[in-house]
Amino acid sequence: MPEAASKRILLVLLIVAVVPVGLLARFHGGPAWLRNSAGAVLYEVVWIAAAQFAWISARTHRLALAVLAATCAIELLQLSDAPWLWAARSTVPGRLLLGGNGGFDLMDFPLYGLGCALGYALCRPLRASP
Template identity: 35%
Template sequence: MKSSRAAYLVLLLITITLGLIGRRLSFVPLATGDALWAVAVFWGLHLLTPKARTFRLALVALLISYAVEFSQLWQASWLVQLRSTLPGKLLLGQGFLYTDLIAYTLGITGVVFVKQYLFTRSKGSSTGQTVC
């Protein structure tokens, strides 16, 4: 798969779609949606900076995910009101759970491996090229 903005946009849209579908299916663990949320942050960052190194973007995506999770401890009335809307709920979450931090970490770890597989395979992994 070619490393480009178009590819990252497609991957972001697929991730968002899977996350939204997963929230509607009772047999899909909630942690799956949390992991996909962090993955969407990763693909979104890659969309904005397609030539950035994978490890750096993974770290930034993880820090953003953690920051959003910890922000849920702050219960300012305007923020609670924002989180009660659908966009606010989807982007900011509603309540702090330490298990979400684990899901974010697993999601980012998984997407790094997926990206390495997708993008090094098409570039010719036999030459030893990587995108990290």
């Protein structure tokens, strides 16, 4: 099996392992700060793994920085009262992608950074050689 294909399989397995853990952490028991923190960190890991899957030979640190920038932008969108954002957040996928836990939270930024560092560490070995 070509290197890229085997690395993509491992990335899919990583995503399949992290998504249920993230959803469980986010929606099942425990203190709210822990649910939100675990969800934010694992959210970054999944997006970095998905980006590495799509761009298998891309440098992982660049993907991690792009994911960090995108998720920080999404966090800043929570400051907006645009009707289309409220409509999107009223759905489960919208809440999961755009946030719906009470709006903007400055403390999410360090969690995104931590998640990107973890995502980088997990996905870097799964990058295919160019």
